[in-house]
Amino acid sequence: MTESPLAQFELHRLIPLHLAGYDISFTNSSLMMSLSVLVSLALMILGGLPRQMVPGRLQSVAELFYEFVANMVRDNCGTEGMRYMPAIFALFLFVLFGNVFGLIPFSFTFTSHIMITLAMAATIFVLVTILALWRHGLHFFSFFLPAGVPWWMWWLIIPIEIVSYLSRPLSLSVRLFMNMFVGHMLMFIVSGFAITLGVYFGGTHLGLGILAGAFPVLLNVGLMFLEILVAVLQAYVFAVLTSLYVKDALELH
Amino acid sequence: MSDPKDGDAERIAELAARIAKARGDEAPKSESADDAGIDAGGLRLALRVGTEMAAALVVSLLIGWALDRWLGTRPVLAIVFFFVGIGAGMLNVYRVINRLGLAAGYSKPPTTGENKTRMVETNKDGRDRD
Numbered sequence: 001m002t003e004s005p006l007a008q009f010e011l012h013r014l015i016p017l018h019l020a021g022y023d024i025s026f027t028n029s030s031l032m033m034s035l036s037v038l039v040s041l042a043l044m045i046l047g048g049l050p051r052q053m054v055p056g057r058l059q060s061v062a063e064l065f066y067e068f069v070a071n072m073v074r075d076n077c078g079t080e081g082m083r084y085m086p087a088i089f090a091l092f093l094f095v096l097f098g099n100v101f102g103l104i105p106f107s108f109t110f111t112s113h114i115m116i117t118l119a120m121a122a123t124i125f126v127l128v129t130i131l132a133l134w135r136h137g138l139h140f141f142s143f144f145l146p147a148g149v150p151w152w153m154w155w156l157i158i159p160i161e162i163v164s165y166l167s168r169p170l171s172l173s174v175r176l177f178m179n180m181f182v183g184h185m186l187m188f189i190v191s192g193f194a195i196t197l198g199v200y201f202g203g204t205h206l207g208l209g210i211l212a213g214a215f216p217v218l219l220n221v222g223l224m225f226l227e228i229l230v231a232v233l234q235a236y237v238f239a240v241l242t243s244l245y246v247k248d249a250l251e252l253h
Numbered sequence: 254m255s256d257p258k259d260g261d262a263e264r265i266a267e268l269a270a271r272i273a274k275a276r277g278d279e280a281p282k283s284e285s286a287d288d289a290g291i292d293a294g295g296l297r298l299a300l301r302v303g304t305e306m307a308a309a310l311v312v313s314l315l316i317g318w319a320l321d322r323w324l325g326t327r328p329v330l331a332i333v334f335f336f337v338g339i340g341a342g343m344l345n346v347y348r349v350i351n352r353l354g355l356a357a358g359y360s361k362p363p364t365t366g367e368n369k370t371r372m373v374e375t376n377k378d379g380r381d382r383d
Contacts, residue, residue, distance in 0.1 A: 171308035
């Protein structure tokens with residue numbers, strides 16, 4: 001009955017697989033990731049098939065997502081950055097559906113694992129750095145020296161700028177991971193109060209117990225709305241930050 | 254009417270102007286939605302600032318620790334990089350608060366754009382002149 005609040009983040013092997021000494025089992029996390037990919041693919045393909053001038057329901061949803069991300073990338077990176085919009089769009093849909101499907105009871109939120117968000121952020125970081133090196137060559141390293149810094153401050157500014165640059169993937173991944181993790185944990189703990197309070201007050205009077213137990217449930221309803229907001233907002237923030245990084249790689253200063 | 258192509262060009266130009274106008278009207282909306290992450294409340298801001306500081310410090314300490322292991326100078330470099338990490342964390346926070354973007358070395362002088370809305374506008378003007 002008293003399950004750990006962390007139990008909801010546990011991985012379960014659905015299809016055990018082993019390859020060359022590595023455990024590559026298909027877990028509940030993999031299941032949710034596949035689901036997220038499949039749903040985003042299905043939405044964009046099925047939504048794109050009708051090609052109506054006046055969109056139907058599904059096409060309208062697909063266009064809404066597309067235009068939302070396209071405008072965001074255009075605002076942040078300019079028209080040149082639109083070349084990288086498909087990648088940012090795919091990332092946005094993946095994270096969005098991961099966050100939202102994670103809110104369905106008894107499902108699993110893969111974005112609540114630091115390893116997954118860190119892997120995504122590290123991939124973005126490496127690709128953006130390669131992009132910047134490819135576009136600007138060795139001029140990229142002027143990135144670490146803001147204009148107008150006197151030469152006798154270089155020894156201090158350069159390490160600080162390098163650390164600031166290297167801390168990007170961590171802050172990007174921790175933000176998403178922390179928001180999802182804390183939200184799910186909070187909801188579990190609040191729902192646990194329903195049983196504790198109900199049993200405690202139900203011992204003295206049954207009606208009082210039901211009343212006391214109902215309060216955390218109502219609180220959880222409110223939290224659920226908040227979590228839906230956070231799930232969408234964090235996917236958006238992830239995509240915005242990615243496009244900001246792409247912009248920096250394209251323009252440097 | 255006698256020259257349909259000319260009329261089309263005019264209409265296309267007019268349409269482009271209307272699209273640009275519609276985008277211009279929409280842009281502040283999306284900007285405010287973007288800034289919602291910053292303005293939505295003190296808690297969100299605190300979380301964000303805390304993440305930035307902690308991330309810089311953790312990365313910096315890891316670099317110091319790894320360099321120490323490599324050079325065998327334990328614990329000198331870890332201590333040095335601890336302070337560098339504090340500096341980088343403050344720099345990150347400064348950039349988040351200033352809304353100059355979250356990037357290293359991204360130091361636009363404040364005269365060209367104090368916030369993103371104005372920077373977008375100046376960019377747009379520059380493109381139009383070209």
